[in-house]
Amino acid sequence: MVEFVIRSDAYTDDERLAIGIGLSAIFRQVLVEARPSKEALRAIGDAVLGALLITPCPEELPCFNDVEKATDYSEIYSTPVGYEGPIPKTKERRAPTFNKHYMKPWRWARGGERLEVGHWLLPLMACLYTKLKLLDAVPVVVSDVRIQPSSNISPDYMVAPTWHLPTEVAEVVDIHLPPLKASAIALGILIGNYNAGPVIAIVKQHDAIVKELVERGGYAVVLERPGDPCDIFRGRVVGYTPHKHRYVVEPSLCDKCGDCLKSACPAIVPTPQGVPKILDTCTGCGACAVLCTRKAIQYD
Secondary structure (H helix, E strand, O other): OEOEEEOOOOOOHHHHHHHHHHHHHOOOOEEEEOOOOHHHHHHHOOOOOOOEEEEOOOOOOOEEOOHHHHHHHHHHOOOOEEEOOOOOOEOOOOOOOOEOOEOOOOOOEOOOEOOOOOOOOHHHHHHHHHHHOOOOOOOEEEEOOOEOOOOOOOOEOOOOOEOOOOOOHHHHOOEEOOOOOHHHHHHHHHHOOOOOOOEEEEEOOOOHHHHHHHHOOOEEEEOOOOOOHHHOOOOOEEEOOOOOOOEEEOOOOOOOOOHHHHHOOOOEEOOOOOOOEEOOOOOOOOHHHHHOOOOOEEEO
16 A cells, blocks of 8 residues: 555656655655656655655666565665556555655755855845745755755754754755756645645746646746745745845944855855955855845945
């Protein structure tokens, strides 16, 4: 017995696998009927938490004809497995949960772009950080794009839904498994009835899966659309338009909280007096200004 079976022809094979890994990430057991690409299978690697069965059996995976043995093996070894047998009955028997560092750091986030001064994603990540840190919840952010965080993270062993306050804004992204689509992974999380916090997908384009994601209560930042991601909780679908300005720090407004430094941008640094300094290398991305709650970082 499994909790969910994903077999709809409305999705491609790789999209069905992505929905399955979304369910698995919240500790649900799922059978996916699909012939996923080799790249998609490599992407999920050891990212399985709840059992993930694939039928027909991919040649790269161990294959079972007993559903209980398949689910046990998948969860013991944190791996997807093949299954060939009758489609089992489904019954929900677990509460969904999510902890992005469960048992090992960044269990569902692989790779990404290297951080550099004025990286185009920094203002977006800063917006999400400022919105999510205020919530009494465990949000899940699934993204088609990612900046590689520079901070060292330890594994966590909390089974209950657990949110980790980022030490830098790049840590906002919880799941990044290219080439699997973020929208499909996020949809799987919502199909699994995750309700411990908002589910947000950062996607390259708007499509039918994004529409279904939003209909199920999710949120989306669509990179191909203009807009302000800081409006994410005003409208469920927002765009992203980076702007460039020259910024300065107004010392009389700064309370030396250090939030602006969470951008981890090399162009803003602390000083012995506690007031940050914007260096000449600044490209004006504005991430630090988004993070500043005292409006001490202003247009020049």
